[in-house]
Amino acid sequence: MDLGSASKIKGLSATNKIMELLLTTEKLTKDFGGVRALDNLDLEVREGLIQSVIGPNGAGKTTLFNVISGVIPATSGLVRFNGETITGLPPHRISSLGTTRTFQNLQLFSEMTVIENVMVGMHMRSAGGFLSSSFKLPWVVAEERRIRDKSMEWLEMLGLENEAEMIAGSLPFGRQRILELARALASRPRLLMLDEPAAGLNIRETQDLAGLIVRISKLDITVLLVEHDMDLVMEISDHVSVMDQGRKIAEGDPETIRNDEAVLKAYLGEE
Amino acid sequence: MTFRSLLRSPYTGFSFFTVLLLLIPLAVTNEYYLNVLIIIGINSIIVMGLDLLMGYTGQISLGHAAFYGIGAYVSGVLSAKWGVSPLMGLLVALVGVSVIAFAVGNPTLRLHGHYLAMATLGFGIIVFIFFQELIFLTGGPSGLVGIETMTLFGITFDSDRSYYYLVCMVMLIILLLSINLVNSRVGRALRAIHGSEVAANVLGVKTSRYKVGIFVISALYAAVAGWLYAHYITFISPSSFDFYFSIKLVTMVVIGSLGSLWGAIFGAALLTTLPEFLTIVQEYETVTFGIILMSVMIFMPRGLLRGVEDLSIKIFAKISNRSEVQEGTKQ
Numbered sequence: 001m002d003l004g005s006a007s008k009i010k011g012l013s014a015t016n017k018i019m020e021l022l023l024t025t026e027k028l029t030k031d032f033g034g035v036r037a038l039d040n041l042d043l044e045v046r047e048g049l050i051q052s053v054i055g056p057n058g059a060g061k062t063t064l065f066n067v068i069s070g071v072i073p074a075t076s077g078l079v080r081f082n083g084e085t086i087t088g089l090p091p092h093r094i095s096s097l098g099t100t101r102t103f104q105n106l107q108l109f110s111e112m113t114v115i116e117n118v119m120v121g122m123h124m125r126s127a128g129g130f131l132s133s134s135f136k137l138p139w140v141v142a143e144e145r146r147i148r149d150k151s152m153e154w155l156e157m158l159g160l161e162n163e164a165e166m167i168a169g170s171l172p173f174g175r176q177r178i179l180e181l182a183r184a185l186a187s188r189p190r191l192l193m194l195d196e197p198a199a200g201l202n203i204r205e206t207q208d209l210a211g212l213i214v215r216i217s218k219l220d221i222t223v224l225l226v227e228h229d230m231d232l233v234m235e236i237s238d239h240v241s242v243m244d245q246g247r248k249i250a251e252g253d254p255e256t257i258r259n260d261e262a263v264l265k266a267y268l269g270e271e
Numbered sequence: 272m273t274f275r276s277l278l279r280s281p282y283t284g285f286s287f288f289t290v291l292l293l294l295i296p297l298a299v300t301n302e303y304y305l306n307v308l309i310i311i312g313i314n315s316i317i318v319m320g321l322d323l324l325m326g327y328t329g330q331i332s333l334g335h336a337a338f339y340g341i342g343a344y345v346s347g348v349l350s351a352k353w354g355v356s357p358l359m360g361l362l363v364a365l366v367g368v369s370v371i372a373f374a375v376g377n378p379t380l381r382l383h384g385h386y387l388a389m390a391t392l393g394f395g396i397i398v399f400i401f402f403q404e405l406i407f408l409t410g411g412p413s414g415l416v417g418i419e420t421m422t423l424f425g426i427t428f429d430s431d432r433s434y435y436y437l438v439c440m441v442m443l444i445i446l447l448l449s450i451n452l453v454n455s456r457v458g459r460a461l462r463a464i465h466g467s468e469v470a471a472n473v474l475g476v477k478t479s480r481y482k483v484g485i486f487v488i489s490a491l492y493a494a495v496a497g498w499l500y501a502h503y504i505t506f507i508s509p510s511s512f513d514f515y516f517s518i519k520l521v522t523m524v525v526i527g528s529l530g531s532l533w534g535a536i537f538g539a540a541l542l543t544t545l546p547e548f549l550t551i552v553q554e555y556e557t558v559t560f561g562i563i564l565m566s567v568m569i570f571m572p573r574g575l576l577r578g579v580e581d582l583s584i585k586i587f588a589k590i591s592n593r594s595e596v597q598e599g600t601k602q
Contacts, residue, residue: 092472092477112466123460133452
C-alpha cells in the first residue's frame with residue numbers, strides 16, 4: 001500500500017499497522033433549505049493514518065465535520081464510528097465514544113486560563129459532580145490534583161507550560177490554536193478532527209503545526225484534517241479525499257490527487 | 272502550604288470574612304442596623320445563586336423572585352395555616368422548588384439570549400399571579416400573617432441578634448459550598464458553557480444537564496433565602512416577590528461583578544443599603560439611584576469588584592513602571 005511522501009517524515013510505523021475502518025459515512029446528506037451541502041457522501045477513515053479532506057470554498061468540508069461531530073443533524077445517511085452508528089447522537093455522546101474536534105474559528109474558553117482550558121479537555125476522564133464537589137470529598141480532591149498534573153503534562157508537551165496561568169484570550173493567535181489542540185488531546189481521543197488548523201497561521205507556524213500533527217499521529221491518534229493549505233496537506237497526509245459541492249470527487253494518496261483531472265477542474269473555478 | 276498559597280487560596284478570604292461577620296454584633300447593637308444586615312445576608316444568598324447561573328454559566332433569569340417567594344410562601348403557609356415546624360417547612364419548600372425549577376428549566380434553558388430572558392420573565396410573573404390570586408392559601412395582596420418565628424432544634428431565634436447569627440451561618444455555609452463548587456470540575460464545566468457552549472459539548476460536557484442543574488441550585492438558594500425571610504418578618508405579601516425585585520436581584524449581580532461570589536455579596540450589600548443612604552436626597556432618590564447604576568455600568572462595565580481590581584492593577588503597573596524608569600535614569 002503506497003502511503004506517499006508522508007511516510008518519509010513519519011517513518012514507517014504506520015505501514016506496519018492493520019488499518020481498520022474507524023469512521024465511515026454512508027450516503028451522508030445535509031440540506032439547508034434548498035441548498036444541498038452534503039450530497040450522498042461516502043467517506044472512509046482508517047485507523048492510524050493522517051487523512052485530509054480538501055476542496056474549494058463551499059465544498060461542504062466544515063458541514064461534514066459539523067454533522068459527524070453531531071453539532072448539526074444529518075438530513076439522511078449514516079455516520080458510523082468504530083462500528084457504532086452515531087448519526088443523531090448529541091455531540092457530548094459522540095465525543096464520549098472517542099472522537100473530538102477543533103474549530104475553524106477557534107472556540108476557546110477565552111476568559112479561562114490556559115491550563116483551565118486543558119482541564120476541561122479532561123472532563124470525560126473525570127467524575128466529580130455537583131454534590132461531591134460542593135462537599136469537597138477526598139476522592140474529588142485527589143481527582144482534581146490528577147487532572148491538574150495531567151493537564152500540565154499536555155501543556156509541557158506542546159510548549160505552553162509557561163503560559164499556564166495566563167488568560168487564554170490574551171495569547172497570540174498562533175498560541176491559541178496550539179492551546180485548542182492541547183485541549184482536544186487532553187480528552188485522549190481515538191479520532192481527532194481538525195477543522196482548518198492552519199487558518200491564520202504564518203509559514204513558520206504552519207511548519208510547526210505539521211510537525212505537531214505528525215507527533216500526534218505517533219501517539220496512536222487517527223487524524224482527520226480539513227484544510228485549505230495545500231502544502232500542509234500534501235506534506236503530512238497519508239490519504240486525501242477531495243470534495244466539491246457536497247460530493248466526493250476524488251481520493252487517493254497526495255501524489256495521485258495532485259495530478260487528478262477532476263480536482264484541478266474543481267479548483268480552477270477559484271483562485 | 273506556603274504563605275503564598277495561603278494568600279491565593281479562596282479559603283483565606285473566607286476565614287477572614289467569617290471572623291468579621293462574627294465580630295460585627297459586638298460593635299453593632301442597634302436593632303435597625305442589625306435588621307439591615309440580616310436583609311443583606313438574605314439577599315446575598317439569592318444573589319450568590321443567581322451569580323452561579325448568570326455570571327459563571329452565562330444564562331439569565333429575570334424571574335428569580337419567584338423562587339424566593341415560593342420558598343417563603345411554602346414554609347409560611349405551612350407554618351401559619353397548619354403549624355408545621357420551620358424545619359419541615361424548609362424541606363417541603365426545597366423539594367417543591369426543585370421540582371418546579373427542574374420542570375421549568377428543562378424546556379426554558381434550551382433557549383438562548385432574549386428568548387430565555389423572556390421565558391424566565393414570564394415564569395416570574397406567572398408565579399407572582401399565583402401568590403396574588405390563591406387567596407385562600409396565600410392571603411392574596413393583603414399578605415399572609417401568623418408565620419411562626421424561627422425555631423430550630425429547640426432554639427428560638429426571636430431576637431435580631433440571634434437571627435443575625437442564624438442568617439450568617441446559613442450564608443457562610445452556602446458561600447463555602449459555592450466556593451468549592453466553582454473551583455471544581457463542575458465549576459469549569461459551567462464556565463466552559465459560558466465560554467463556548469459548542470466546544471463544551473464537543474469536549475463531553477452534557478450542557479443541558481449542567482444548565483438545568485445550576486438553575487435548580489440557584490432556585491434552591493433563593494428558596495432558602497425566602498424561608499429565612501418568612502420566619503423573620505413573620506408576615507409576607509406578594510409585593511416582595513414581584514418583577515421589580517427580580518430586576519433588583521439581577522442588578523445586584525451585575526453591579527457587584529458577574530462571575531465573582533464576593534462580588535455577589537458586595538452587590539447585595541450595596542444595593543440593599545443604597546436606598547437607605549439616598550433618603551438624604553428625598554424626592555430625587557429614584558433618579559439618583561438610576562444615575563449611580565448608569566455611571567457604574569459606563570465606567571466599570573465588569574462590575575464594581577472587577578472594576579476596582581482592574582483599576583488597582585493599572586495603578587500598580589503605573590507605579591512600578593515609573594520606578595523602573597527612575598532606576599534607569601539613575602544608572
